[in-house]
Amino acid sequence: MTELFQDIKDSILMTNNDILKKLRVALKLRDEDIIQVLKLAEFSVTKSEVNALFRAEDHPNYKECGDQLLRNFLNGLILYMRGPAGEERKPVSEKEIVKREKPKVIIKKSIR
Numbered sequence: 001m002t003e004l005f006q007d008i009k010d011s012i013l014m015t016n017n018d019i020l021k022k023l024r025v026a027l028k029l030r031d032e033d034i035i036q037v038l039k040l041a042e043f044s045v046t047k048s049e050v051n052a053l054f055r056a057e058d059h060p061n062y063k064e065c066g067d068q069l070l071r072n073f074l075n076g077l078i079l080y081m082r083g084p085a086g087e088e089r090k091p092v093s094e095k096e097i098v099k100r101e102k103p104k105v106i107i108k109k110s111i112r
Contacts, residue, residue, distance in 0.1 A: 016065035017053055020073065024054070033080075034073070041076030043069070 014022075024034065031050050038045050052063035 016067065016070045020053060020065050020070060037076040037080045038072055040079040041072040043072035043076070
């Protein structure tokens with residue numbers, strides 16, 4: 001029974017790599033963006049190291065994302081999204097807001 005519990009527990013927990021992958025997809029970040037975010041946190045990383053983070057766990061070039069890398073990514077992401085702490089923020093005009101297309105929903109009427 002404990003083996004079953006451990007398998008369920010392992011499948012529920014997210015690794016740092018999973019968190020980084022989900023943030024990458026949600027924010028539509030490319031490798032260059034991730035490198036830039038990490039540079040903002042004064043953490044240097046190469047493109048091949050970034051690619052290794054997103055490989056499958058069984059791939060020979062897979063690299064585990066450590067706590068320090070994820071922490072620096074999150075700190076850099078704050079600077080990337082908001083800007084440095086000392087700067088005064090200006091209100092965003094409507095022209096600056098990028099309008100995204102809403103997904104087209106096709107509704108099929110059912111015949112009864």
